[in-house]
Ligand SMILES: CC(=O)SCCNC(=O)CCNC(=O)[C@H](O)C(C)(C)COP(=O)(O)OP(=O)(O)OC[C@H]1O[C@@H](n2cnc3c(N)ncnc32)[C@H](O)[C@@H]1OP(=O)(O)O
């Protein structure tokens with residue numbers, strides 16, 4: 272048996288949802304650069320789930336459908352009050368809350384197309400409400416009900432703060448959601464597909480995917496980038512900080528990628544947004560520090576930034592708490608997870624690879640009385 276560490280280069284399924292070919296990312300054939308510049312997040316969700324862009328009426332109806340399904344069952348909100356709140360990472364809270372949502376969905380275990388579409392809508396609509404409600408409850412604030420007719424970006428920012436978000440903030444947040452929506456067979460999407468390939472339900476698949484996204488080698492890197500920038504503190508400290516980390520063989524968060532070689536096409540959009548937003552807040556140091564970190568890492572390691580690097584200073588500039596960065600990734604990526612779950616169900620086969628055994632050879636059983 273031959274093994275490939277980390278399944279690098281292994282093609283594990285066919286998929287028509289998104290592709291990465293020659294460092295170009297497409298969702299259903301549409302280049303991410305065009306989608307980032309022109310599409311809203313609702314258009315992208317629709318595209319991922321239906322395989323085509325919506326027309327005006329379809330988009331309006333879809334946006335309405337999502338906002339009408341965004342409220343949480345009271346039991347889920349009340350459950351937050353029982354968490355040891357100060358020590359709970361919002362990704363852990365999100366993972367538990369999504370699992371809990373499944374208990375209150377009467378069609379959770381029904382597997383027909385209509386039931387699965389209903390679950391898809393509820394999950395997509397409710398994730399932003401979970402993240403914002405948890406964020407407020409842990410600060411001793413009342414959660415805010417979603418507004419009907421609002422898009423996901425505007426609703427998220429509104430539910431987080433209780434204030435009308437600015438146009439600039441909504442536009443930036445929406446673009447970030449578009450950029451994070453899907454990414455071929457990344458670790459969390461693969462996790463979701465493995466889970467539902469046993470014919471388990473969608474809530475189980477999404478709960479599993481959230482667990483996989485949480486780690487710092489995947490979605491958790493955006494929070495880790497902000498931690499690094501906060502530690503660096505000032506632009507003039509950046510070079511020494513990064514060189515010290517590299518000399519001690521530590522990884523620099525937000526750099527490198529399993530698939531991209533020349534660079535992550537999403538990073539340039541977030542870099543532009545970081546420059547714009549840090550100018551608007553007057554805190555350009557986060558952008559300048561990021562530029563310096565990028566310069567040193569690309570010179571020393573030839574590793575370009577990935578999607579997580581500049582998203583950190585973007586979310587920070589929008590006034591978002593740093594430990595909400597990865598939950599925001601999930602708010603976007605759940606659209607892609609769902610598209611992959613539906614694709615998996617539509618042509619399912621159990622996913623069960625092999626392991627090349629490297630443990631001890633044949634052992635004679637020793638009765639417990641004779642063991643040293
Ligand atoms: C949304 C996303 O999930 S994007 C990725 C987010 N994750 C991060 O930003 C975390 C930092 N980056 C990394 O850990 C990696 O680049 C990953 C996890 C993204 C990809 O991992 P892999 O494809 O397994 O690459 P691997 O970790 O084997 O690295 C290959 C080599 O590049 C080095 N390298 C890779 N990334 C980095 C980094 N960020 N900083 C420093 N060195 C790095 C490794 O040390 C290794 O060097 P070596 O061959 O001398 O030992």
Ligand SMILES: O=C([O-])CC(=O)C(=O)O
Nearest residue numbers: 453454456457458529578
């Ligand atoms: O594809 C990957 O391995 C990680 C990634 O960039 C993503 O999930 O967006």
